[in-house]
Amino acid sequence: MNGKGHVPEEIAAWFEGRGWRVREHQRAMLEAADEGRHALLVADTGAGKTLAGFLPTLADFAPSRLAGKARPQVLHTLYVSPLKALAHDVQRNLLAPIEEIGLDIRVETRSGDTPSDRKARQRARPPHVLLTTPESLALLLSYPEAETLFSGLQRIVIDEVHAFATGKRGDMLALCLSRLQALAPQLRRAALSATLADPDDYRGWLAPWGDIDSVALVEGEAGAPPEVEILLPREERIPWSGHAATWAIEQLIEQIAAHRTTLVFTNTRFLAEYIFQELWSANEDNLPIAIHHGSLSKEARRKVEGAMARGELRALVCTASLDLGIDWGDIDLVVQMGAPKGSSRLLQRIGRANHRLDSPSRAVLVPGNRFEFLEAFAAQEAVIAGQRDGDGFRPGGLDVLAQHVMSLACAGPLDETRLLDEVRSSTPYAYVDAAVLARVLDFVATGGYALRSYERFRRIVRERDGTWRLTHPDHAARHRLNAGIIVDSEMLEVRFRNGRSLGKVEEGFGASLSPGDTFRFAGLDLEVETIKDLDLVVRAARRSATIPSYMGQRMPISTHLADRVRAMLADRAGWARFPDDVREWLEVQAWRSHLPAPGRLLVESFPYRDLAYTAFYTFEGWNANQSLGMLVTRRMADRDLGPLGFVATDYTLIVWGLKPIADPAALLSPDILTHEFVDWVQQSHLLRRAFREVAVISGLIERQVPGKRKSGRQVTFSTDLIFDVLNKYEPDHLLLEAAWADARARMTDVARVADVLERAAREVDHVELDRISPLAVPALSMIGRENLPAGAAEDDLLVEAESLAAMAMRVDPALED
Incomplete structure (x- = not known):
């Protein structure tokens, strides 16, 4: 048969x-x-x-x-x-x-x-x-x-x-x-x-x-359900704040000793380094433990991968670099340090253990704080229920289409009609019509109206028979040297005008700043003077930092997991499943204030250290809350509320200023995305950063020339120069449109900001308190101490959190009566 x-x-x-x-x-x-x-x-x-x-x-x-x-x-x-x-x-x-x-x-x-x-x-x-x-x-x-x-x-x-x-x-x-x-x-x-x-x-x-x-x-056939547990402190309480979860180091060493091979996942490269050092310091039996992440050299990564394949390691601390399915069959435990951020990501990581369908994979989640416990609990339930999450699809990028057109031109003549039919057959580009393709072809052919007089941007030309061909064979070689989608993330040098350097921050953080913004870095309150090339030029701030500190790169909590956490908070009967200290935290919150409810936005206002604080419980992820913080503080300044700063976590945005916010809904009206958002993106470095990426991907700017790779500074200088020209003379240029699409979708998470505004338009639960609430403690204690994972601030952070918690959880005798 x-x-x-x-x-x-x-x-x-x-x-x-x-x-x-x-x-x-x-x-x-x-x-x-x-x-x-x-x-x-x-x-x-x-x-x-x-x-x-x-x-x-x-x-x-x-x-x-x-x-x-x-x-x-x-x-x-x-x-x-x-x-x-x-x-x-x-x-x-x-x-x-x-x-x-x-x-x-x-x-x-x-x-x-x-x-x-x-x-x-x-x-x-x-x-x-x-x-x-x-x-x-x-x-x-x-x-x-x-x-x-x-x-x-x-x-x-x-x-x-x-x-x-x-x-x-x-x-x-x-x-x-x-x-x-x-x-x-x-x-x-x-x-x-x-x-x-x-x-x-x-x-x-x-x-x-x-x-x-x-x-x-x-x-596929259903496999053995994974075994997922949440690690809890043996005697102490789950910390109020922090992400490093260093309280668990001794218990992790015991887990590593009890298993053949353990993968310890962290959410950032810096945290991977910190956890690795903590584990090594506690490793009295000298168990072979290694580290793996994308910033290590290729040789170092291959050495570690070889040792894992040969079964020579007992534990490997790693990042998303090992999320995908490389088959090391001897792994029998996966540890997730800190919040999992998404059920699909967690499932992918859990699957690294055992790698056999009929044998359950075992995973241990280690929350760094109480919100992370809730997130871990929600992820555990989602994994058991088989529910997954992930990023949604969006229209294909015009910069990628431009690169593709150039690739096909390198292979031979292009017929525009057949090309349009071919491009439209791919779902991300089904929206492309003849006019859009004509704009892309014109860009590849001339660089656009403002650049068409420059010979180097003329890469293809239309022949008399209507087909498009390369203007010179050399363009094919140059294209193949530079083609690709991944644009290396640059670091910005933080320095004073006199040249003294304070260190480096990810460009994603620096790009959100505008001249006059203040932030805390290296223990100093700094004010941005200018961002030039890859330098973030600062001076000592005359006031407290608006952005309390530099946080580094963060993975935001998924919408699905955030919704689950909100539902858990609303389900008081379900709190019986939580540890005593978490249950007490939520019970006092419910008694003193409110709890976030699905479909509504909880906002709390309270005094602290002679300033007026307001907490927005958005649960929309750090990226969205960071963007919202920038926008809200600008709107507070317009309303003479004297904003002094904000702090953002995955769950909460806290702003503070000289005057209290009486009507938070007014600060969250939808027009903030058509007025303040546009002004902020244009004044900050975000649009320039997005433009540099699309300029490189589209082929307008080359990273490599034969025999030499340009430095990040050279690429930035070139793209900034062209950005200024196009912004002035051709504001509707194809690449500016592509840069705006990236700034909205990827860099600011504006869709999730819009979700907050939609909830605010429906119903805001505004509670005015006489002191900080229990739910605000984790975020408020982060102020000035978010420059983890250096690790040095972890102890200070926990002390500050306990001090705030004592204030929030205290029950006054008069109220007990």
Whole structure:
């Protein structure tokens, strides 16, 4: 029997010889391929997703299916992963079944690390299966050989699709899929993931023309439910504030000693370094513990990865650099330090333990403070319920489209009509019409109206026959040197006018500042004089810092998890499940003030140290609260309320000033996003930062020239110069439009700010208090101490939190009577 979905006999024998069975979702992927359908597989970690994705390819090379016909001689299957390391890992795991079954299949990888001579050979004599990344695939499509190389392509497998589909790498890959489909109409697409909140959205992204009915949804067999517990202090209370969770270090050492291999996840690179040092200091038995994050050198990372693969480590402290599915089978415990921020991210991390479907993965969540306990509890419930979250899709970026157009022009002449049809077939760019494409082509051809007199921006030209061609072959080489979506984040040097440096901050933080803004850094209150190139020039502030301190990069809590926390706060009966100190915290909050209710916005006003404080419980994440803090304090200044500062956490925004806020709803009217927001973004460095990224991605500014890479300072200088020209002479330029889209969506999280304003328009619960409330303690205690994870401020932070907590939790004798 060789019907649809039938596993070839030699492959079935290999499964049987391993003591395995072909799982139903693996068989379903083969059946979808036999039916000529695209497919999306959603299956738990350890379910054999990668093998399921490749099973149709293995079947096509099986002698029993070939039945005497010659095996394919061309590139048959592309495998695309978000990480180079994952592609290499898959190659190792794929070669075993190929060799053991005896299939004649050549498998190779291609990435930025692949030697140039091998890349050239792959274009001329490709393997049967090529494992690559979105960036390398886009470059392959830029060569004249692309049509010949891909014309016989039968299958593309996109692994860990959730990791990049919703971002600009996903935009680029969607355009590449459309190009491949045009070159190989027989191509069938498959995508794999363990963590999708809405599979239909991804089916729409994967399908040509967004036709989700052409994409089979394959759901994996359910695995053993994960075992997730929350670590609590043995004798002490859960801290009021802080994110480092250093109270748990001794208990973590015990957990590491009791397990074979433990992965300790942190949410930032700085926190990874801090936790690693704390663990090492408490490591009296000298257990082999290492660290892994993206800022380490490639050599250091590979050394650690090798030690993990050989089973030489007992614990590895890491960041999102190890979120994705590299298979180290000896891991039997995953620890999440601090808040998980999202159920899908947590599920992905939990899946690193055991990596077997029939064996439960074990995870321990370690909250740094009481809000993080609530978040961990909500995440634990979401994981048990199998509920996932994730970023939503948005229209594709015009800067990415410009880069794609240039790639295709490097491969050969472009017909505008066919190009439009091809671009529109990708879901992120279904909105593109002839006018939008004409603007993009004009930008690639001239740089735009204000730049068209400069020869270096003229990269393509329309010929008499209507096709678009390169103006010079050299542009192809320069494009391939610079193409890509990932723009390295720069650091800003904080210095005084006399040149004295105080250190560096992430550009994302510095970009939100405008001249005159004040912030605290290196123990000093500083006022911004100017931001020039990569220098943040400051002077000593004459007043307390408006932004209490520099926090570094943060991952915001997901909307789904925030909604769960709000629902838990409203469910008083459910508080019985919480530790005594958390339950007491919430009970006193309910008695003294209110609790945040779903669909409403709780606002508290209270005096503290002779100033007027107001707390907004938004639960919209740090990015949105930081943006809202900037906007609200500006509006307070316009209303003569004397704003002096604000502090933002994932859950709370606290502002303070000389005069109390009598009507918080008036500060949150929707027009704040059409007036103050626009002014803030234009006056701050945010738009310039966004412009630099889109200018690099679109190819307007080159990071590399033959034999040399430009410094970040050189790139910034060039983009700032062009930004000023376009802002003055062509404010509707394509790249300014793209920069505004990034500033709204990614840098300021304006959609979540809008959610706060929508709730404020419906109902504001404004409570005026005579002192700080228990719920405000975690945020208020962070003022001036948010420059973690240096670690030095952690003890001071806890002391301040306990002092504030004593004030908030105190019950006056007169009130008891």
